[in-house]
Amino acid sequence: MDVLKNKTKKIYKAKVSRVEKISSNSHLIEINLPSAEEIQPGQFISIYCSGLTLRRPFSVYSQNGNTIGIMFKERGLGTKYIKSLKSGDDIDVIGPFGNGFDIKNKKSLLIGAGIGAAPIAFLKSKLDKMKQENLFICGFLNKNEIPNCVNVDKVYTDDGSAGEKGSVLNYLGAVINEYKPEIIYVCGPLIVLRETAKLAEIFDLEIQVAMEKVMACGIGVCRGCVIDIKKDGKIINASVCKDGPVFSGKEVVWQ
Amino acid sequence: MAVMNDILNVNLNGFMLQNPIMTASGTYGYTDEYDDFIDVAELGAIVTKAISLNPRVGNKHTRITETEAGMINSIGLENVGIQKFLQDKVPVLKSKKINYVVNLAGSTIDEYTKLAEICNDNQIKAAELNVSCPNVKSGCLEFGTDENSLYELVSAVRNVYNGFLIVKLTPNVTSIEKLGIAAEKAGANAVSAINTLKGSQIKINCSLGKISKTIITGGYSGMGIKPVAIGAVIRLSKVVNIPVIGIGGIRTLNDVLEFIAAGAEAVQIGTENFTHPDIAQKLVYELAEFITQNGFKNLEELKKELRK
Structure with missing residues (x-):
C-alpha cells in the first residue's frame, strides 16, 4: 500500500x-x-x-x-x-x-578469518580511502576457500596451500612485534576473536572485535543475541545486534 | 487518514482500542523501538516486554533458535524492572501517544501485587499478567497451570489494581477453559491466549564419528502454533464472558479474520514482528481495506458476519 x-x-x-x-x-x-x-x-x-x-x-x-x-x-x-x-x-x-567499527586515526592491523574477512575488507577500503596506514592479514582453511575478490596483504592457510601454513593466530604475536600496530580490528570465529583479544591485552593494544550471534529481531528488542560485557566494574548483558556487533575486545567477557 | 477513522474501534470491555491489532509481549520492546519501521502510535496497543519488580538479567545459555515453523526462545524474562520502566519508558509512550499494556511477571503473589500496586499508583491503564512464562524456574508457570493458584493470584492483583486487567493463558495445560474461567471469576477484564508452547530442539553435529549435541528448551512460537491458538480461542470464547485476545502465529489478514471468527475481540502479533517489522501496521491497513471493500459498516459488523 x-x-x-x-x-x-x-x-x-x-x-x-x-x-x-x-x-x-x-x-x-x-x-x-x-x-x-x-x-x-x-x-x-x-x-x-x-x-x-x-x-x-x-x-x-x-x-x-x-x-x-x-x-x-x-x-x-x-x-x-x-x-x-x-x-x-x-x-x-x-x-x-548496529554499531560498526569506530575508525581511529591510528596504524591499524586488520585481521580476518574465513568469512569474517568480509567486514574487515570493507573497513580496509575505508582506511585506504582515508590514507590510513594498515595491514590486512587473513586466515583460511585452504587456498580454495580464499574469496577471489578479497585483497589481503598476508594470507595463512591451515594446510599451507596458500601463504604461510597454520592458523593466523600462530603468527599474530610475530606480526604485532614486526608491524607495531596501534590498533587491531578483527572478525572471525569466536576463538580467533578471543585469542586476538588476549594478545592485544598482552601487547597493551586497542582492539575492536566484530561479534556474531543468532538473532531474531536485529534491533535490540528480543534480547536473543546478548553477550556478557564488563562495564563500570560490573558484568552486564549487551545485545550483539544493537550494542554491537563491534565491541572493544577489552569489554567482552570471553567464554 | 482512512484507517484512523473509527471503523476499526474496539471497546474491549471498557479499554478502548483504535483497532484490534496489538503486539505481543517480548516481541516489541517497551516503547517505540519499531519507530524505524512504522508509526507505533497507529496500532491498537503494544504490550510491553514482561516487567518484573527488580531488573532481571535473563538466561545465560543459547536463547533463540529457529524451528521448522517458528522459533524457540529462552530469554528468561530479561528486563529493566518496573522502576526504570516508569522512569525511562512511560514518558516516551506518553509523548508519542502510544496505547500500551504493561506485561507483568513475578514469581510470588506478593511480587505480582507489589507490581500491580505500583502500576495502580502510576495510573497505568492496562496490565497483562504473565502467569505462564515457560523459561523461568520458580513460580510463575504454576499460577498458569493450576486454576486455584491462578484464582488466588488474580484476586490478589484485582484487589490492588483498578486498571484493565488481562490474564495471559498458557496452552501447556489440559483444559485452558478452567484457567479462563478462574481468571474471569477472580476479576480479570480479559484473557489473552496463547502464550508459547513448551518445546525443545536438539542440534546434532557429527564430525569424524564424534557426536556433539546442543539442546535448547523454551517457548515455541510462530506460524506453527496457530492451530493450537485458534483451538484455544474457540474453547475459551464459549466459556468466558470477558473478551478473549487471540495470540499465536498471526502473519496475514486471513489469520486475523480466523481469530476473529474463533471469537477473539482483538489479536496480538508476536514472532512475525521479527520477520516483518512492519507487519502490525500493515494488518491495520489491510483490515480497514477489507472492511470497506466488502461493504461492511465497521469491524463490529464484520465480527458478527464472521461468527454467524
Missing part, C-alpha cells in the same frame, strides 16, 4: 544485481539498496529468506554508490535461499543496523 510505503523506514524491497561464486564454499551477492551510502564497516543488514521465520543478518563486505556486497557461505536454508537468487530478483532487506 502506498501510504505504508511512505511511512516505512529501513525496510527495502531491494533488487539483486549479481550473485557470484567467489571461492570453493562462499558466494557474493550484490544488492541495490537505497540505504547503501549510510552503511559503515561492521554494520549489518538483515535479509528475509522466503518461508523462514528468522531473517539472516550479514555484515557488509562492500559498498559502491547504491550497491552493497555481502559475502556468505551456504550453511543452511537461509543461505541456500540467498544463493538461489538471480540478478533482477527482489530481495527484502532491513537495515543497516
Whole structure:
C-alpha cells in the first residue's frame, strides 16, 4: 500500500544485481539498496529468506554508490535461499543496523578469518580511502576457500596451500612485534576473536572485535543475541545486534 | 487518514482500542523501538516486554533458535524492572501517544501485587499478567497451570489494581477453559491466549564419528502454533464472558479474520514482528481495506458476519 510505503523506514524491497561464486564454499551477492551510502564497516543488514521465520543478518563486505556486497557461505536454508537468487530478483532487506567499527586515526592491523574477512575488507577500503596506514592479514582453511575478490596483504592457510601454513593466530604475536600496530580490528570465529583479544591485552593494544550471534529481531528488542560485557566494574548483558556487533575486545567477557 | 477513522474501534470491555491489532509481549520492546519501521502510535496497543519488580538479567545459555515453523526462545524474562520502566519508558509512550499494556511477571503473589500496586499508583491503564512464562524456574508457570493458584493470584492483583486487567493463558495445560474461567471469576477484564508452547530442539553435529549435541528448551512460537491458538480461542470464547485476545502465529489478514471468527475481540502479533517489522501496521491497513471493500459498516459488523 502506498501510504505504508511512505511511512516505512529501513525496510527495502531491494533488487539483486549479481550473485557470484567467489571461492570453493562462499558466494557474493550484490544488492541495490537505497540505504547503501549510510552503511559503515561492521554494520549489518538483515535479509528475509522466503518461508523462514528468522531473517539472516550479514555484515557488509562492500559498498559502491547504491550497491552493497555481502559475502556468505551456504550453511543452511537461509543461505541456500540467498544463493538461489538471480540478478533482477527482489530481495527484502532491513537495515543497516548496529554499531560498526569506530575508525581511529591510528596504524591499524586488520585481521580476518574465513568469512569474517568480509567486514574487515570493507573497513580496509575505508582506511585506504582515508590514507590510513594498515595491514590486512587473513586466515583460511585452504587456498580454495580464499574469496577471489578479497585483497589481503598476508594470507595463512591451515594446510599451507596458500601463504604461510597454520592458523593466523600462530603468527599474530610475530606480526604485532614486526608491524607495531596501534590498533587491531578483527572478525572471525569466536576463538580467533578471543585469542586476538588476549594478545592485544598482552601487547597493551586497542582492539575492536566484530561479534556474531543468532538473532531474531536485529534491533535490540528480543534480547536473543546478548553477550556478557564488563562495564563500570560490573558484568552486564549487551545485545550483539544493537550494542554491537563491534565491541572493544577489552569489554567482552570471553567464554 | 482512512484507517484512523473509527471503523476499526474496539471497546474491549471498557479499554478502548483504535483497532484490534496489538503486539505481543517480548516481541516489541517497551516503547517505540519499531519507530524505524512504522508509526507505533497507529496500532491498537503494544504490550510491553514482561516487567518484573527488580531488573532481571535473563538466561545465560543459547536463547533463540529457529524451528521448522517458528522459533524457540529462552530469554528468561530479561528486563529493566518496573522502576526504570516508569522512569525511562512511560514518558516516551506518553509523548508519542502510544496505547500500551504493561506485561507483568513475578514469581510470588506478593511480587505480582507489589507490581500491580505500583502500576495502580502510576495510573497505568492496562496490565497483562504473565502467569505462564515457560523459561523461568520458580513460580510463575504454576499460577498458569493450576486454576486455584491462578484464582488466588488474580484476586490478589484485582484487589490492588483498578486498571484493565488481562490474564495471559498458557496452552501447556489440559483444559485452558478452567484457567479462563478462574481468571474471569477472580476479576480479570480479559484473557489473552496463547502464550508459547513448551518445546525443545536438539542440534546434532557429527564430525569424524564424534557426536556433539546442543539442546535448547523454551517457548515455541510462530506460524506453527496457530492451530493450537485458534483451538484455544474457540474453547475459551464459549466459556468466558470477558473478551478473549487471540495470540499465536498471526502473519496475514486471513489469520486475523480466523481469530476473529474463533471469537477473539482483538489479536496480538508476536514472532512475525521479527520477520516483518512492519507487519502490525500493515494488518491495520489491510483490515480497514477489507472492511470497506466488502461493504461492511465497521469491524463490529464484520465480527458478527464472521461468527454467524
